[in-house]
Amino acid sequence: MRVLVTGGSGQLARAIQTAWTGHELVLAGKSRLDLEDPEAIRAVVAELRPQAVLNLGACTQVDLCESEPELAMRVNGTAVGWLAEACRRQGALLVQISTDYVFDGLGSRPYREEDPTGPRSVYGRTKLAGEEQARLAPEHLIVRTAWLYDAQGRNFYRTMVDAAAQGRALRVVDDQRGTPTSCRALARQLHLALAEGWRGLVHVTCGGETTWHGFAAEIFRQRGIRASLSPCGTADYPRPAPRPAYSVLSGQRRALLGTDLMPSWEAALAEVVAADPDNL
Numbered sequence: 245m246r247v248l249v250t251g252g253s254g255q256l257a258r259a260i261q262t263a264w265t266g267h268e269l270v271l272a273g274k275s276r277l278d279l280e281d282p283e284a285i286r287a288v289v290a291e292l293r294p295q296a297v298l299n300l301g302a303c304t305q306v307d308l309c310e311s312e313p314e315l316a317m318r319v320n321g322t323a324v325g326w327l328a329e330a331c332r333r334q335g336a337l338l339v340q341i342s343t344d345y346v347f348d349g350l351g352s353r354p355y356r357e358e359d360p361t362g363p364r365s366v367y368g369r370t371k372l373a374g375e376e377q378a379r380l381a382p383e384h385l386i387v388r389t390a391w392l393y394d395a396q397g398r399n400f401y402r403t404m405v406d407a408a409a410q411g412r413a414l415r416v417v418d419d420q421r422g423t424p425t426s427c428r429a430l431a432r433q434l435h436l437a438l439a440e441g442w443r444g445l446v447h448v449t450c451g452g453e454t455t456w457h458g459f460a461a462e463i464f465r466q467r468g469i470r471a472s473l474s475p476c477g478t479a480d481y482p483r484p485a486p487r488p489a490y491s492v493l494s495g496q497r498r499a500l501l502g503t504d505l506m507p508s509w510e511a512a513l514a515e516v517v518a519a520d521p522d523n524l
């Protein structure tokens with residue numbers, strides 16, 4: 245299958261490139277395919293004639309989205325409608341990656357796909373708009389995931405390991421719960437989802453749950469790093485965008501749709517740690 249991947253230089257795109265064998269992948273970074281440019285979207289899809297478009301391009305810096313809401317809406321919301329229209333014309337499947345930020349984060353049991361949304365940040369609102377736009381493609385799969393990281397890229401794992409290497413004392417929030425999800429585990433599940441023909445809306449994260457502090461502690465334990473790490477509360481660390489206090493996503497529908505490959509978050513972390521060139 246020929247698959248056009250937008251946001252081709254991001255961390256999930258890199259993991260897709262490694263994990264997806266047997267497909268002809270065309271990774272298009274912002275310089276080749278700027279999601280703010282509807283004409284470019286139309287032209288690239290018409291030229292490449294992909295069977296699927298995997299939309300990984302997004303404004304992912306949640307604090308920046310608060311100060312640039314129009315930009316965030318164009319990239320995370322409006323552009324998905326342009327992609328959906330291009331996919332409709334081409335008869336292609338649109339795979340849209342969405343986020344736990346579409347929920348209000350006030351829950352206390354894992355969010356199911358049918359639970360009401362209620363985003364509290366610009367990022368969450370614009371990604372929810374992206375979900376609505378993706379539904380305009382006759383063939384679509386919307387995958388909500390959370391807390392993505394890999395050995396490389398702009399993510400929490402990298403931030404913790406690099407900060408510890410600099411000998412910095414770390415205070416990390418211990419009152420936000422979610423599920424760290426490695427890009428490589430998600431990439432493998434997406435590959436299988438395509439093969440098994442998943443459609444509609446599905447939650448895909450690793451198994452289990454923790455806090456950011458719990459995640460940091462496990463990173464340091466698995467890496468054998470003696471870091472100065474202490475817990476703090478969200479209120480101690482004010483940020484422009486509100487973070488969901490609870491954003492664990494239920495995996496029940498995934499298990500109904502097909503084969504559930506997602507490991508526990510601790511096992512997925514062990515795989516990333518083993519593959520991190522820093523750790524060899």
Ligand SMILES: NC(=O)c1ccc[n+]([C@@H]2O[C@H](COP(=O)([O-])OP(=O)(O)OC[C@H]3O[C@@H](n4cnc5c(N)ncnc54)[C@H](OP(=O)(O)O)[C@@H]3O)[C@@H](O)[C@H]2O)c1
Pocket residue numbers: 250251252253254255256257273274277278279280299300301302303304319341342343344371389390391392393397398
């Ligand atoms: N990271 C997470 O924790 C997380 C959690 C849930 C869902 N997601 C979703 O998962 C997907 C992949 O995220 P990721 O973690 O791989 O993020 P990432 O590493 O930040 O990659 C996003 C990519 O989108 C590109 N991009 C930004 N504006 C663009 C535009 N106008 N046109 C084309 N490309 C543009 C970025 O390029 P520049 O860097 O050059 O701007 C970047 O390469 C996104 O849809 C994100 O919303 C992420």
